[in-house]
Amino acid sequence: MEQTIGIGLLGAGTVGGTLVRRLVGESSSIAAKTGLAFDVRRIGVRDATRPRDFEVGAGILTEDTQSVVTDPSVDIVVEVMGGLDPAGDLILTALRAGKPVISANKELIAARGPELISAAAEAGVPFLFEAAVGGGIPIIRPLSETLAGESIDRVLGIVNGTTNYILSQMDDEGAGYADALAEAQRLGFAEPDPTADVSGADAAAKAAILASLAFGTWVGSDDVYYEGITSIDADDIAFAAGFGYRIKLVAVCDRTDAGVNARVHPMLVPEDHPLAGIRGATNAVFIEGPAIDSLLFSGPGAGGDPTATAVLGDVIDAARETLAGAQVAPRIRFGNGHIVPFEEIPTEWYVRLVVDDQPGVLASIASEFGKAGVSIRQVWQEDVDDRASLIIVTHGSLESEQRTAIDSLKGIPEVHDVASVIRVLGPET
């Protein structure tokens, strides 16, 4: 016999609207597969008069978002409004009232995850967020459940489709950053205000969540160092390709005996690495562990339908738990692991310098690297008029040592420009 579950939705943008349409339009196939029927009973929005691309009965759309979480006919709350406020307090209210909550809000989870997860645990209800990272890619459940027994060492992710699209365009078309961004905006891959994506902030929130789940140590958004792609130059894309690398914005989460770390920055990725082949707006997460060796998850990281599929899976999961009637044990716990500061993490660097092409310049540069404790692996030179582009790839050294070397290069009179500094996914890091 079908059971009907009341849904309260917070937010009705691209994902929320798609979810409503699918809960109605695909109700028979969902019921056939799960034995569950869903009824959207309240939808909290900022402007209830705005035209929508879905139809619901009178009074369901409301600007009173609090009423969505307190309505007794709402059994499960789905938060797809985004942002920290009022989403966080609405979710806490719902959880404390004993309602399961599904959220796609990576910014909120990366900022207040332990508080929300504890509130759910105290209430004995699920708090699920499969859609928060990687859109339609199943990655939260694999990390927190399927791989709970694996000692994951490292997670590498391409978790922002906008930046991967821009970098792929620069690579494929030889386009500059500004032109590739404009094209991404024209095609709807990039937001009119792309700051959160191109600055790396969106990927940093996702890296915080991935690291926390992979290592069982809470890593919040404030713990994640990030850099975006705004200073990536078409020349670097071309040089990197010539040396057998693709430039990607990579979320790196790793665990060593010293502790855990998560960071986001552009990287030269060797072209035979699985992440190098992830093109366009596609996302991918590459997981390494001693027993599984490596796993690659890839697919659409954004968009109404893929993200709504992830939300629907959580809604069905939460509905099954609710109907089972038992107190739900928390699926995630965090220990007290140490977060290693980024400065203490070994990194390898690609450095492009514009220098005078004259005797002794390379020796001065090499000397500064040496004094900082950084060993050089490879050097290329390309003459440009009376100057030269000098490209140096280093061995692994602490991030702090690499930064010291770069700072001291700026003091050499023959070094006119430290044009680019990009980390490398190399053999030692």
Ligand code: HSE
């Ligand atoms: N704006 C993100 C992206 C999707 O471009 O991947 C939502 O996190």
